[in-house]
Amino acid sequence: INAEYMGMELGIKFTNVIVRTPCPRLSEGLTTASLGLPIYDKALLQHQQYIATLEKCGVHVTILEADNDFPDSTFVEDVAVLTEKCAIITNPGAPSRKGEECKVEKVLSTLFYKNIERITSPGSLEGGDIFRCGSHFYIGLSSRTNEEGARQLTSILKSYGYTASPVKLSTMLHLKTGISYLGNGICLAYGELIDHEAFKKYKIIKVDENEAYAANAINVNGKILLPAGNPKTKKEILNAGLEVIEVDTSEFRKIDGGLSCLSLRFCLQDNLLHFYIPIT
Secondary structure, eight states: OOHHHHTTSOOOOOOEEEEEOOOTTGGGSOOOOOSOOOOHHHHHHHHHHHHHHHHHTTOEEEEEOOOTTOTTTTOGGGGEEEOSSOEEEOBOSSGGGTTHHHHHHHHIIIIIOSOEEEOOTTOOBOGGGEEEETTEEEEEESSSSOHHHHHHHHHHHHHTTOEEEEEEOSSOSSGGGSEEEEETTEEEEOGGGTTOGGGTTSEEEEOOGGGGGGGOOEEETTEEEEESSOHHHHHHHHHTTOEEEEEOOHHHHTTTOOTGGGOEEEOOSTTOSOSOOOOO
């Protein structure tokens, strides 16, 4: 591995993942897509397969029960930013999602984290806008995350020894809609983020316009989880010497959800309260 990239490795073996079962009101979730309504039973099956894939990557998965108060609540990534040292509870920018974070905070503070921080109004921030490479966090400025939210997060992260910088978005819903870190200094990128100045130091695998959904992939302990049905992107990742596992999340795509949106992935060190307590 090129020495330039050594400091960009996540350096984290994920131990825990939190997911939430999709609720019956899933079809009422926010969306900019024109792909029709998600089929609930199919979404449940895809979610179960997603969990099984995560478990194969060596993590313990805590499954939260469906929350019918919030149609988008299965997208747990947006309500918290988790590090080895602290949990940061977000303040969602979408009005219909405000309140989701409170329920996840209770789980995190009860079972996992001693150090809990919060983003407060007038700051807004969603986890889909937080893109981590090593100890640095890129913060997407979007319709869901504003400058005040980014300022608060930067301040919190710096107090724990991390660094952060903003990335202004013009077309993406969230920052991670268009970029994913694969490890070894390699990123998947799509659209406005392919040639973005913020990511010049990384090796960029360009995602074809016809496979834009593939730009949201996740690295779980060295295995790249990739949305199913994107052969060009899969080939490029394999050519980079990385292992790929395809996961079907087509029902979640209908309401703007991707692979990263469906989980909170983290590693606990000195913050440990309990290593693993399942919730059903």
